[in-house]
Amino acid sequence: MSILYHPGFVGLPVWTGPPNVSPKCRKRVCNGAFTDWGQGAVESLEMALHTTDPRVIFRGKTVQESIRSQVQEMVVDQGPDAKVPSAVTLHVLSLVRLVQRMRTILPNVKSIPQWMYRDGKRIRGRVVDVPDGDNFIMLHTPLPHSMRSHPQTDFSSSTFKERMDRSIRVRLAGLDAPEGPFKGGSGQPFYREAKEFLEHLTLDKEVTIELVGRDRYSRVIAVVYRGWGPFRFNVNAVMLEEGLATIYWGINRQFGRHFHQFKRMERRAREAGRRIWSMPRTELPRDYKRSLLQAEAVQRKLVKAEAKEKKAAKRRSSRKSDRGGQTRSQHRRRSVSESSRQERPRRTV
Structure with missing residues (x-):
C-alpha cells in the first residue's frame, strides 16, 4: 500500500503521523482523507498533463481527455462525499505513470540524461537510417505503433545538423564492423555485407536499446534488441556470431553487462571461419x-x-x-x- 502515500502526486494524502502506527491504521486514516479528494485529483491530473503532446491518442481520445473523464466519472458516481477506494487510486496513479512515460520523448542525444546511462535504462525507437555496419539512426517512439498518431520524420532532404537535432545516433556497443571507403581507401572486405545485414535486422523496424554510454562523437553506445518476449534477440551478439564484426578494443570501449557473451560469439565465428574470419589474414577495422x-x-x-x-x-x-x-x-x-x-x-x- 506504499503507493497510497506517493509524495510526488499532488492531491493525494501522505502519512505524516507517528512512524509506529500500523499499516492497517494508516490505510484507514488515508482512506478517510479521500473524502474531498475529487476535484483536487482532477486539478492535479491537469497539472501533471499540461505539457503532454495533444497529438498522442490513447483509446480514441487524447491522454488528457481520457484520464480527466475517468476521474470525473468516478467522482460523479461516488458522490461528493464518497471515499475513493484504493484500487481506483492505484488505477489513476498507473495512468499518470503511463502518461508521464508517453510524454517523455527524447528528440536527440543531448536530451538523454546521465542517470539513464548510469542505470542502464532502455528506450524504444524506430530505425530510419543505417550508415554502416555498426551505426544507425533512430527516432524515439515510446508509444506502440498502433497508438502513434504523429508522422515519422523524413530525412531525405535534411542537412546533417537537422538530422542530429531530430534523431538519436546509436553506436552498437562492444563491436567494430568492417570500414567502408575512408580517407581515400577502397574499404574493407565484407563492409557492404555487414551494412546490408544490419539494415535487414533494424531498418524501418522497432528496436529497444539498452543505454551503455556516450562517445566523443555524440553517439549513444547501446546494446540493441529486436522482438518481444521469447523471440527477442541481441543484435550486437548476432553481428559478432555471423562474423560481420569484431570486438572493439579501442578508445572508449564499453560492453555493458555483455562482455563475456560477446567474446563467446566472436570465438564461435572465428572457429567456424565465417565472413571476415574466412580470410587468411584478418585486419581489424581499427x-x-x-x-x-x-x-x-x-x-x-x-x-x-x-x-x-x-x-x-x-x-x-x-x-x-x-x-x-x-x-x-x-x-x-x-x-x-x-x-x-x-x-x-x-x-x-
Whole structure:
C-alpha cells in the first residue's frame, strides 16, 4: 500500500503521523482523507498533463481527455462525499505513470540524461537510417505503433545538423564492423555485407536499446534488441556470431553487462571461419583505419614540406631580382663601396 502515500502526486494524502502506527491504521486514516479528494485529483491530473503532446491518442481520445473523464466519472458516481477506494487510486496513479512515460520523448542525444546511462535504462525507437555496419539512426517512439498518431520524420532532404537535432545516433556497443571507403581507401572486405545485414535486422523496424554510454562523437553506445518476449534477440551478439564484426578494443570501449557473451560469439565465428574470419589474414577495422590515418598524416607532411620549399625558393628569387642578378655577398660588397664613396669628403684646392 506504499503507493497510497506517493509524495510526488499532488492531491493525494501522505502519512505524516507517528512512524509506529500500523499499516492497517494508516490505510484507514488515508482512506478517510479521500473524502474531498475529487476535484483536487482532477486539478492535479491537469497539472501533471499540461505539457503532454495533444497529438498522442490513447483509446480514441487524447491522454488528457481520457484520464480527466475517468476521474470525473468516478467522482460523479461516488458522490461528493464518497471515499475513493484504493484500487481506483492505484488505477489513476498507473495512468499518470503511463502518461508521464508517453510524454517523455527524447528528440536527440543531448536530451538523454546521465542517470539513464548510469542505470542502464532502455528506450524504444524506430530505425530510419543505417550508415554502416555498426551505426544507425533512430527516432524515439515510446508509444506502440498502433497508438502513434504523429508522422515519422523524413530525412531525405535534411542537412546533417537537422538530422542530429531530430534523431538519436546509436553506436552498437562492444563491436567494430568492417570500414567502408575512408580517407581515400577502397574499404574493407565484407563492409557492404555487414551494412546490408544490419539494415535487414533494424531498418524501418522497432528496436529497444539498452543505454551503455556516450562517445566523443555524440553517439549513444547501446546494446540493441529486436522482438518481444521469447523471440527477442541481441543484435550486437548476432553481428559478432555471423562474423560481420569484431570486438572493439579501442578508445572508449564499453560492453555493458555483455562482455563475456560477446567474446563467446566472436570465438564461435572465428572457429567456424565465417565472413571476415574466412580470410587468411584478418585486419581489424581499427587497424585498417589507423593505417589510413597514418598514411594521410605522412602525405600531409610531404605536401606541407613541398609548399614550404616552394615558398622559400620564391623568396630567394625575389631577393635576387632586387639585387640585379648578383649574389648576396657581391651585392653586399657593392652596396658598402657605394656608401663609402658617397660619404668620402671632397678634397679642397
